[in-house]
Amino acid sequence: MEWVVIVSVLVMTILSLLRVNVIIAILAAALTAGLMSGLNVVDSIDLLVDGVGGGANTALSYILLGAFAVAISYTGITSLLVNYLIRMLTGKKTMMLLAIAGVASLSQNLVPVHIAFIPILIPPLLKLFDRMRLDRRAVATALTFGLKAPYILIPAGFGLIFHETIVEGMNQNGADITVGETTMAMLIPGSGMIVGLLIAIFFSYRKERDYGSLESETEMAAVVEPKDIQFNKQHLFTLISIVAALVVQIITDNLIVGALTGLVCMFLFLVIPFSKGDRVISEGIGMMGTIAFVMLVAAGYGNILTETGAVEALVEVSSGFLDNNQALIAFILLLVGLLVTIGIGSSFGTIPILAALYVPICLAAGFSPMATAALIGTAGALGDAGSPASDSTLGPTSGLNADGKHHHIWDTVVPTFIHYNIPLFIFGWIAAIVL
Structure with missing residues (x-):
C-alpha cells in the first residue's frame, strides 16, 4: 500500500513530461492508485467522482474570481497598469x-483575485516580451513566486487562510500553536522562495530567448496592445469594489462571498452595465473553467489517495524506522509531503491531511510546535509549485500560452519545481531542525 502514492505520482509526472494533457495524466494517476489499492476500475472512478465535490468550493471560487477579473478588465483599469509597465x-x-x-x-493578500488576473494582465505584454527577447520561463517563475510566497509569509488574505488551516490542523x-507562531515558523521556508526567484531571474533565465515572429491571426489577437486610456470615475468605483471584495473576504473567510461582493458592487455602481452580466460570467467561466475542472479532478485523485489509506501507509512506513533522529525524520516527512502534495496539487487542501499524520510523529520525536508547523506548512506548499495540477502553475501557463508559444510542463512546471520546490525543501528542513 505504501507504494501507491509513489507509483501514481510517477505515472502523472511521466505522462505530463511526455506532453499528455494534464487532466488525462491525473485521471491515469487516480486509476493507478485505485487499482493498486485493490479497487476495480468502476470503484476507482466512483471514489474519484465522490471526491470531486471536495474541490467544488475551490472551482466555484475560481470561476467567480474569473468573472470578477473580467469585470475589472472591462473598465480598462488593467490597461493602465499594462501601459505603465510598458x-x-x-x-x-x-x-x-x-x-x-x-x-x-x-493577488494573494491585497486584491484577492488569485490567478484570475493573469489571463487579463499577461497576454497584452507578450508582444513586449518577445521584443525584449525575454525568456518566458523567467516570467512563469516570477508569477508563481507571487502566487505562493505571500500566503506562505504573510497572514492576510489567502495567507490568513493558509496559516489558520495549519493552526486548526495542529x-x-x-x-497548541497560534497564527503568530506559524508566521514566524514559515519565515525560513518562505525565504527559500526568495532565493529561488533571484536565482531564476539573475542566473537561470538571464539569457535572451527568441520566440520567433507572430504567424496567425489568433496569435495577433492574443497579444493585442492595450488601449491608451486615462483614469476616470469608473476606475475609482472599480477600486472601491476591489476593496469591498477584499474586506468581505477577510471578514467572512470565504472567497466566494468576497468575489460575489466585488461583482455586485461593480453592477450597483454601474461600472458594468446589467446587460453585460451574461458576457462577464461567460468569459469568466471561459477563462477559468479549465483550471477549475483540473482542480476538481485533482480533488478526486486526492480522495482516492486518502480514502484508500495510501497516504497514511506511506507516512507510517517512512517513520517506522527513523528512531529519534530529528534531522532524518524531518527529511523523510518533507519527502513524503512532496510526493503527496505534488500529486494532489493543492497546499490548502493537503494541510489537514498532513497535520493529522505529521503531528503525532513530530510530538513523539520531540519537535517543537513551531518546527512542526514549519514541516506541515512547507510540505503543503511543495504541492503548489512543480505540480502539473497546481493553480500556481496552471495560472501562469494560461497567460503565457495565449499565443501558443509556452508549454505548461517544460516552461512552467519544471522551472518552478527547480527554483521553488528545491529551496523550499532545503529551507523547510533547516527550519525544522533549528526551531
Missing part, C-alpha cells in the same frame, strides 16, 4: 520580472 520598463528585463512578481504578490491533533 512605458517604464521596456528594455529593463530584470525590473520587468521583479515588477511582475510584485504585481502577482498583490490544534485538532494535540499541538
